[in-house]
Amino acid sequence: MTTLTAPPKTAPPPARPRKSPGTAKWKRRIPLLPALIFTIAVTQLPFVATLVISTFQWNILKPGERHFVGLDNFTFVFTDERLRTAVLNTIVLTASVVLLSVVLGLGLAMLLDRRFAGRGLARTLLIAPFLVMPVAAALLFKHALYNPDYGLLNGTLNAIYRLFGADNGPTVDWISSYPMPAVVLSLVWQWTPFMMLILLAGLQAQPGDVLEAARMDGASAMATFRHITLPHLRQYIELGVLLGTIYIVQTFDAVYTITQGGPGSQTTNLPYEIYLTMFRKYEYGQAAAAGVVVVLGAIVIATFALRTIASLFREEASR
């Protein structure tokens, strides 16, 4: 797709061998080349094609009318109301899923960092949502939880109402009444275990003696958490947020499966809108232009992400 600006250097260049530097240098590069060439061919070339297509008026239903239009598609992308809604939906979806899953993941990680009966089993069960195939998880939420007639949410409400003598509970059509929360909830369910795993690794990497010292000094649990644990976890939280953002911005499965972007365009995010432009409206030029804009947005996020990862990387390299 594209190359990003070079991130900060993380280590001094390794010492060069003294004898015949030319051949030795190439000998070292040879194992790297197949992977590098493959990556450039499969990821960078399509992006060049996207750039070219984005300057054409090209609708597959009107084959005779393909022609160069310069930046017109970009004007369209920035002024089209559907796309603006899609950008907004993408931000709302990504931000709420990341935020909620980090908070829930942190809570679970704090609990699982302590000893309790069946901790190993609890951890194993907790990672299951992350391992269920995303399309399967989305269908599971759509039908097993949200379905107004036989979904678990309404079923449970019903059972509770009957427990208290009422005839039946309310029949809520969760997906059409609360489309965005419905998608968010299913994604939070999938991503909380991911955050939990990374934050738990962070908690377990905490130096025990510092915590011990804090306890000896009579620091309260809250103070220890705020002044020792949270600063220590910062890097792990950043890593979780950034990796989560990268994956969740790209969400396609859940939107396609649960709401198909609807009702109206209430849950249409950018990947789904681009998909619609491409395979429903057949406007290739517009889809390509939207793709270019998405990549530009991703570069902004990725620059932050690379910086965070570079700092973790530097720590490791200096070890």
Next chain:
Amino acid sequence: MTHAALAAPGARFKKLLHRGDDHGSAPKLSPLWTFTAWLATLAFFAPVAWMVLTSFHQEADAATNPPTPFAPLTLDQYKLLFSRDITPFLLNSAMASILSTLLVLALAVPAAYALSIKPVQKWTDVMFFFLSTKFLPAIAALLPVYLIVKDAGMLDNVWTLVILYTAMNLPIAVWMMRSFLAEVPKEILEAAEVDGAGLLTVLWRVVAPVAMPGLAATSLICFIFSWNEFMFAVNLTATQASTAPVFLVGFITNEGLFFARLCAAATLVSLPVLIAGFAAQDKLVRGLSLGAVK
């Protein structure tokens, strides 16, 4: 924890049950918080449990309100799935995932070697180049990939998926493998070279034993991501090369929905990843964080 795979099988099972006990100094959770922890765990696990349970029910018992968890169990849904031919989809998924994982390893292991044990100049820049390709949304590449694949007559072909999944996972694999290879002690490598051991001997005797668990973890992560991939699969395949997630989306509509059969299909396609993920949970964190977290 890195060398868990080298431990005896018995020890491994014990570890699954008492995971995290190595952190022995950790304080105990009070009964109230233990209850909270278990409540949260069960809340998160409930949809999975419900999916598996429903998959063993008859359709009439599956779509009831209120739910009937204690309905009689049956294998009918699974039998139906196989008679309605989920098999080719599973085979396509297995083929795309396994072949691309092998291809990823063939490309990533030498690259990771060149980036860690005998690093090339500017190796960090190369590392970040690989990673940057992962950050860019696949949707932006879908159109040109679709057009190229169509022109090449490779639509609805498993090999198309193999190549795309390889590109998708290669950066992750390079990062992970590098972090595992970086653990090979430099002193031992140097000592072996001073003793006049050849490259192959060094690789086989020194590097391989340390890197094996890492290789297993890397393959697992690549397999999981390929197995679960949906966007390319649904847009680039039609009838011959469709994978398991594409089979599943046939259940999207509400009309004539077979809920129990849907649950059986969802359980079946999630099973390989669930088993692999449970078995290798130690490695999962390091893989998911590209090796940045141990």
